[in-house]
Amino acid sequence: AQRVTQPEKLLSVFKGAPVELKCNYSYSGSPELFWYVQYSRQRLQLLLRHISRESIKGFTADLNKGETSFHLKKPFAQEEDSAMYYCALRTGYSTLTFGKGTMLLVSP
Amino acid sequence: DTAVSQTPKYLVTQMGNDKSIKCEQNLGHDTMYWYKQDSKKFLKIMFSYNNKELIINETVPNRFSPKSPDKAHLNLHINSLELGDSAVYFCASSDLTGTGANVLTFGAGSRLTVL
Numbered sequence: 001a002q003r004v005t006q007p008e009k010l011l012s013v014f015k016g017a018p019v020e021l022k023c024n025y026s027y028s029g030s031p032e033l034f035w036y037v038q039y040s041r042q043r044l045q046l047l048l049r050h051i052s053r054e055s056i057k058g059f060t061a062d063l064n065k066g067e068t069s070f071h072l073k074k075p076f077a078q079e080e081d082s083a084m085y086y087c088a089l090r091t092g093y094s095t096l097t098f099g100k101g102t103m104l105l106v107s108p
Numbered sequence: 109d110t111a112v113s114q115t116p117k118y119l120v121t122q123m124g125n126d127k128s129i130k131c132e133q134n135l136g137h138d139t140m141y142w143y144k145q146d147s148k149k150f151l152k153i154m155f156s157y158n159n160k161e162l163i164i165n166e167t168v169p170n171r172f173s174p175k176s177p178d179k180a181h182l183n184l185h186i187n188s189l190e191l192g193d194s195a196v197y198f199c200a201s202s203d204l205t206g207t208g209a210n211v212l213t214f215g216a217g218s219r220l221t222v223l
Contacts, residue, residue, distance in 0.1 A: 032210065043112075044151075044198065044214040084149060090210050095164055098143075098151040 131199030
């Protein structure tokens with residue numbers, strides 16, 4: 001079965017601390033993974049996708065097929081990073097399956 | 109210009125009523141979606157249309173009926189509203205092929221409250 005697991009509902013860190021938001025997936029096909037972010041009172045938007053291999057707002061994510069993970073990392077968290085983060089897996093022709101989301105709170 | 113726009117933004121109604129939420133995209137995308145975000149912020153796909161044709165219909169009560177008059181519009185009609193329908197409904201669009209395939213552009217959401 002296709003599944004996306006984000007084990008942490010809430011992650012609270014101090015400004016300047018490293019951040020890692022965990023995402024594990026279960027999928028029998030070739031995975032395509034994304035991170036979406038929803039800032040307070042803003043619409044959900046794409047943060048990054050694994051095939052782009054880019055760093056957006058200091059965030060990176062590496063697909064690890066051996067561990068079936070796509071963790072989102074940032075070396076130094078900023079207050080403006082506080083948001084809801086969703087990991088998503090393309091599971092079919094046009095289907096994105098989302099994880100349950102992790103709320104990141106960055107305190108000053 | 110707003111890429112994906114939904115109306116209304118807020119909708120408060122009584123149980124048993126019928127209501128519609130409209131969505132329009134001006135990105136030229138060929139695929140549109142409805143997602144439901146519940147009170148725990150869990151996002152779940154409801155429907156997907158590609159060029160006006162239904163391609164995904166998840167396990168959703170048949171009280172929910174999507175309608176796509178053209179590929180730029182996907183409306184959601186809900187009959188006999190129930191308390192459990194209270195949620196934020198997000199419209200999204202994407203292309204199915206090309207470099208932007210499956211990169212969803214979301215609307216701002218429509219918060220439905222059923223009393």
